[in-house]
Amino acid sequence: MSGVSFESVLEQFPGTKWDEAAGAVIAPLGQARAVAEWLFGQGVDYCSNVTGVDYLEREVKEKITNDDGETETITRTESGRVDVVYHLYSMRDQAGPLVLKQRTSRDNAEAESLTPVWRSCDLQEREVYDLFGVNFKGHPNQRRIMMWDEFEGHPMRRDYTEPFDHEWEPTPHNEVLEKHQRGKVII
Amino acid sequence: MTAENPNAGFDIGDNTRAELERAGVIVSSVDFLYNWARGNSVWPLTFGLACCAIEMIASATSRFDISRFGSEVFRPTPRQADLMIVSGTVTKKMAPQVVRIYNQMPEPKWVIAMGACAISGGPFKQGYNVLKGIDRYIPVDVYLPGCPPRPEAVLQSLNYLQEKIRTQDIKSDPAFTRGRRQYPVPSFTGTDLEPPYNPEVWHPPHAPNPKPMEETTA
Numbered sequence: 001m002s003g004v005s006f007e008s009v010l011e012q013f014p015g016t017k018w019d020e021a022a023g024a025v026i027a028p029l030g031q032a033r034a035v036a037e038w039l040f041g042q043g044v045d046y047c048s049n050v051t052g053v054d055y056l057e058r059e060v061k062e063k064i065t066n067d068d069g070e071t072e073t074i075t076r077t078e079s080g081r082v083d084v085v086y087h088l089y090s091m092r093d094q095a096g097p098l099v100l101k102q103r104t105s106r107d108n109a110e111a112e113s114l115t116p117v118w119r120s121c122d123l124q125e126r127e128v129y130d131l132f133g134v135n136f137k138g139h140p141n142q143r144r145i146m147m148w149d150e151f152e153g154h155p156m157r158r159d160y161t162e163p164f165d166h167e168w169e170p171t172p173h174n175e176v177l178e179k180h181q182r183g184k185v186i187i
Numbered sequence: 188m189t190a191e192n193p194n195a196g197f198d199i200g201d202n203t204r205a206e207l208e209r210a211g212v213i214v215s216s217v218d219f220l221y222n223w224a225r226g227n228s229v230w231p232l233t234f235g236l237a238c239c240a241i242e243m244i245a246s247a248t249s250r251f252d253i254s255r256f257g258s259e260v261f262r263p264t265p266r267q268a269d270l271m272i273v274s275g276t277v278t279k280k281m282a283p284q285v286v287r288i289y290n291q292m293p294e295p296k297w298v299i300a301m302g303a304c305a306i307s308g309g310p311f312k313q314g315y316n317v318l319k320g321i322d323r324y325i326p327v328d329v330y331l332p333g334c335p336p337r338p339e340a341v342l343q344s345l346n347y348l349q350e351k352i353r354t355q356d357i358k359s360d361p362a363f364t365r366g367r368r369q370y371p372v373p374s375f376t377g378t379d380l381e382p383p384y385n386p387e388v389w390h391p392p393h394a395p396n397p398k399p400m401e402e403t404t405a
Contacts, residue, residue: 163378
């Protein structure tokens with residue numbers, strides 16, 4: 001199968017990184033638009049899917065070898081982040097998918113809109129904005145798409161706490177049972 | 188003081204009625220005629236919200252054939268419809284529009300809440316984005332459980348509705364006496380709809396069990 005491989009992206013843009021575990025090209029902030037335009041020029045003409053992934057801050061245990069040649073386990077804190085994931089295909093070359101990621105922080109989540117390159121990103125970037133709270137710079141029409149305009153918060157964020165409108169049920173179980181025990185039953 | 192019998196002159200027993208019918212005389216009441224006509228020409232609204240709508244559509248196909256009961260005329264405008272089949276999940280975003288469509292329907296009008304979601308929110312009940320039952324905002328005549336209900340169940344709910352229509356009294360039924368029923372359209376807030384329910388049509392369960400399950404079972 002012909003088409004653009006991720007190696008050529010990495011060659012063309014030295015700032016980009018290859019994430020082996022995710023199988024994705026990670027574009028640094030501010031370079032995604034340039035990468036996208038270059039890819040579009042190479043025949044990657046179709047963006048099939050845009051989504052977001054939210055990672056909370058977490059502690060990672062790592063085994064390292066120190067200067068004395070001993071192995072020790074250290075704990076480091078991995079900061080939280082939000083990834084915006086693009087699945088790209090080439091209809092011309094019948095190739096794909098090529099996964100492109102924009103990695104941004106959780107507190108001030110900003111990414112570059114790729115809607116000017118692939119029109120199909122429009123609604124899906126709006127969805128990521130709505131549910132993950134990522135601001136897309138350069139998006140022509142960035143508003144909420146799933147929730148109503150007045151809605152507060154971004155429900156797909158991991159630390160989202162939904163409003164407490166729990167209601168009485170005859171047979172609560174699992175999360176509903178937890179809610180049942182946590183607070184007063186409103187209705 | 189006893190009220191005068193409003194059906195004086197028409198209030199004959201079934202035996203007398205049958206005897207007269209054998210003699211070729213049909214004696215009936217206005218109620219019966221109205222309800223017979225209305226009950227057999229319930230025009231539903233072309234209106235679907237989720238997967239239940241597929242079953243509702245299937246009930247109109249030749250295999251199940253809702254036209255056997257006179258309801259094949261799905262009207263694309265609420266101005267011409269009698270029956271609103273709320274078929275599917277009513278999200279909080281959609282709820283104001285559903286109430287608005289209901290308000291636009293002329294009297295007499297009926298509502299079937301089709302499927303678990305329209306009745307109570309179903310599997311999405313305790314979530315942040317789904318209304319916990321459309322009966323919070325508009326009066327529901329027939330609750331049709333299922334996930335989704337089969338087309339046969341749709342037809343049966345229509346039969347139940349027809350049974351209900353046959354018992355309507357045109358002198359006292361709100362559909363005929365109060366003018367077009369309209370209910371306030373809820374508005375959006377940061378977290379929920381305001382108001383969360385319409386006290387005119389729905390009340391919280393009278394005595395909910397506020398204790399956690401483990402306490403009650405222990």
